[in-house]
Amino acid sequence: MAVCLSQLYQEHQRGIQAGYAKFETFPIWNLPLNHPVNIAYEAATVDLDDVNMIDPYHLEAYGQSAVNYNRDIEVFPVLNAIFVKIWGESPYKSPTDMGVNMAGLCITDEAAVQSAARQEIIRRYFTALCEARKDHIGEEMVDKQRLLMQKLNITEDERPVVAAARKRADATGAPAAAILLDDGQLVTAKTSSLLGASAALILNSLKKLAGIPKEEKLIPPEVIGPVQGLKLDYLGNHNPRLHSDEVLVALSITAAQSPMAARALGQLPRLKGCEVHTSVILSPVDENIFRRLGVNLTSDPKYQTRKLYHK
Numbered sequence: 001m002a003v004c005l006s007q008l009y010q011e012h013q014r015g016i017q018a019g020y021a022k023f024e025t026f027p028i029w030n031l032p033l034n035h036p037v038n039i040a041y042e043a044a045t046v047d048l049d050d051v052n053m054i055d056p057y058h059l060e061a062y063g064q065s066a067v068n069y070n071r072d073i074e075v076f077p078v079l080n081a082i083f084v085k086i087w088g089e090s091p092y093k094s095p096t097d098m099g100v101n102m103a104g105l106c107i108t109d110e111a112a113v114q115s116a117a118r119q120e121i122i123r124r125y126f127t128a129l130c131e132a133r134k135d136h137i138g139e140e141m142v143d144k145q146r147l148l149m150q151k152l153n154i155t156e157d158e159r160p161v162v163a164a165a166r167k168r169a170d171a172t173g174a175p176a177a178a179i180l181l182d183d184g185q186l187v188t189a190k191t192s193s194l195l196g197a198s199a200a201l202i203l204n205s206l207k208k209l210a211g212i213p214k215e216e217k218l219i220p221p222e223v224i225g226p227v228q229g230l231k232l233d234y235l236g237n238h239n240p241r242l243h244s245d246e247v248l249v250a251l252s253i254t255a256a257q258s259p260m261a262a263r264a265l266g267q268l269p270r271l272k273g274c275e276v277h278t279s280v281i282l283s284p285v286d287e288n289i290f291r292r293l294g295v296n297l298t299s300d301p302k303y304q305t306r307k308l309y310h311k
Contacts, residue, residue: 004020024100027069028067029104030104033054038052038067039151040124046145049070057076058095058097080092122149122298126277126299126300126301128145164277176190176197177197177201177276177277194240196243198286199241199247202248207264228240244286244290248268272294274296278300
């Protein structure tokens with residue numbers, strides 16, 4: 001904004017009557033203040049202390065309620081004075097006037113939009129919990145996210161993968177994970193001596209999507225064994241379990257000789273947009289793989305092991 005206003009002044013000095021407008025999506029001015037989409041925006045910007053508000057200038061000028069946020073509303077008198085100084089008058093009667101935003105008129109399925117927004121709020125809440133556990137943010141950020149959930153009466157139960165992952169973890173006494181596939185199927189995975197929960201979840205999901213029986217082994221032991229040997233004997237790792245990136249490499253190697261593995265590997269694009277929850281905070285490697293697959297990931301705010309230092 002400062003750059004734009006400086007440019008307006010420079011153009012005015014050259015005798016050019018330049019204009020100014022903002023292309024900004026959120027908050028959506030013509031949706032209700034407490035619409036899930038606008039609350040989701042607050043959840044996404046809680047670290048910036050953004051708060052949605054009814055624009056008092058717009059209400060006074062037009063008698064119409066419009067949603068804006070605190071920073072724009074607070075700075076509008078200053079902005080207005082600058083416009084008057086440059087042009088002799090201000091072209092805007094409210095901060096909402098400055099924005100170009102037709103997103104609210106593009107909603108064709110209100111129920112789907114509200115459901116997606118509520119899921120985003122839950123995901124932001126879990127992200128805050130994990131970031132606080134890592135000491136990256138303070139507890140006040142978690143409290144803000146919790147208040148936003150309470151405002152819409154949202155609970156963790158609206159995210160089915162949370163209960164599924166926790167139930168599997170309780171049953172096995174080890175970290176577990178769950179995914180909601182694009183066809184509505186819920187798949188879980190546990191930690192084993194060969195695979196971490198994330199790696200196992202990816203394999204289980206690909207089997208389910210490809211119609212491969214659960215008992216079938218996608219990756220033979222003669223492929224997994226050398227990878228484990230590389231980790232333990234040459235790379236100095238102490239954990240023999242394969243991470244998700246290592247499993248995907250092993251699967252792609254196997255796919256060269258196995259039509260079944262190739263069929264499973266071909267299902268990877270279908271994981272994009274799926275919902276995943278893990279019962280523990282994942283390693284950066286596993287988090288990155290889920291991110292690159294386009295999966296919406298949440299985790300419970302606890303570590304698998306008790307260490308003084310975690311990556």
